[in-house]
Amino acid sequence: MSQTTLDKAPGTRGTPGGDADKRRWWVLVIISIAQLMVVLDATIVTVALPDAQADLGMSDANKQWVVTAYALAFGALLLLGGRIADFWGRKKAFVTGMIGFALASALGGAAQNEIMLFGSRALQGVFAALLAPAALAMLTVTFTEAKERAKAFAVYGGISAGGAAIGLLLGGVLTEYASWRWCLLVNVPIAILAIVAAMPIMRESRAHGDTRYDIPGAVTVTLGLAALVYGFTRAAEESWTDSLTVAMLVIGVALLVVFTYIESRTNHALLPLRIVADRNRGGALLVMLLVGAAFIGSTLFMIYYMRIVLGYGAVKAGAGALGITAGVLVTAGASAALLPKIGPRIPLFVGSLLAAGGTFWLTFITVERQYVTHMLPGMVLIGLGLGLVFTSVSSTALIGIGEHDAGAASASINAVQQVGGALGTALLNSVATSATDSFIADKKASLGAQLADPAVQQKLFFDSQLDGYTTAFAWAAAIMVVGAILAAVLVNAGKDALPSEGAVHMG
Secondary structure (H helix, E strand, O other): OOEEEEOOOOOOOOOOOOHHHHHHHHHHHHHHHHHHHHHHOOOHHHHHHHHHHHHHOOOOOOOOHHHHHHHHHHHHHHHHHHHHHHHHOHHHHHHHHHHHHHHHHHHHHOOOOHHHHHHHHHHHHHHHHHHHHHHHHHHHHHOOOHHHHHHHHHHHHHHHHHHHHHHHHHHHHHHHHOOOOHHHHOHHHHHHHHHHHHHHHOOOEEEEOOOOOOHHHHHHHHHHHHHHHHHHHHHHHOOOOOHHHHHHHHHHHHHHHHHHHHHHHOOOOOOOHHHHHOHHHHHHHHHHHHHHHHHHHHHHHHHHHHHHHOOOOHHHHHHHOHHHHHHHHHHHHHHHHHHHHHOOHHHHHHHHHHHHHHHHHHHHOOOOOOHHHHHHHHHHHHHHHHHHHHHHHHHHOOOOOOHHHHHHHHHHHHHHHHHHHHHHHHHHHHHHHHHHHHHHHHHHHHHHHHHHOHHHHHHHHHHHHHHHHHHHHHHHHHHHHHHHHHHHHHOOOOHHHOOOOOOOOOO
């Protein structure tokens, strides 16, 4: 097992109450800013997406790349980023990640076309995959005393949990009162301040031992996932039977099979298969993959429904999604107390079903302004379910894990969540776009000359959008039900098997 070295200098260790102690807490502030940036950027552009789509002329099939490019790069490279931070130097990785993230954000804010925006979002994900694990590792080596570390991780975890909600609100405010571009540009001044503050305070640390990187694994998993996302996008543009669609989906699956083979043969695997081979841990990660994919993918259509169909401004739409956050806050704390008493299977099963029920509720949305009766109850139910699922997965993923695999197991939760979000967004966007196009084609054939009437055209537009959204919600609910079934079948750990501390999420 590798050993970690850390310079004994101010800002890392010292007597309580002294200058070093104060600097240590400033390190927490800097790390918290970095973590907030990473978490925010998973959601901050969602509310702004209708404006960006109109400004850059993105198609309905391609708009999802604004979300998936970030999540895909982040999730696929997160485990590699953690190893780079450990072996290259955590401070060096932190600062490099922050600089790269700021530059990518500036590039996205200045985007003149959709390709430039998609590329900048992918670059953000690449540097987030370096920044997030470096920040977490810096937090671990900076706070070595148990009580202080508990406080530091409480702050870190709170930011991770609340960052998504803050992102929706901030994205709404920036879009409505400035421009959608500021949802990206806002990272630049924040990053500059964090870098200037970090340089004199943070001290370098790194791990020694086997410092080899699993580059073949990182390349194959990234290309495999990208091929799947492109295949889903192509299906929306053409059809599911299109030759290129089928080819990309087959290539994606084949590359993921190759990735699995590589991980089974290498001694320095990106994701050691023993981590996912365990019944409970593998089952919990599958539930996270499915529920996360369905939830993150359907969030896009919740926002589009409020902004396009209900006509909400960006701020109101961002605030409208807070019903989910409210539900999470209710059950996340309750499930933490419940898990030691009943184990993870029931919370995972019930949580997945609650989220599925809330998502299915959204299939009954209409063109009328009925947020309170049609949207809010579904969102609260989704949040209640997610609070149970995410808390249970965090604990279950560490059951029986050795100390040398604890970091990889914890990071795998975040990686699976990001990858699931990318795949779910691409799949559900393809399903919704196909449903919308089919609805329009069918109605045009029956309406005939009536299509000349502007009122008929407007009604056709809103009805077709609703058909796409509700189809996506139905698919998402079905995916969550599959997650519930897997939780019931695979997860059988008792209450005594749970670790005393859960995994730490990185966004």
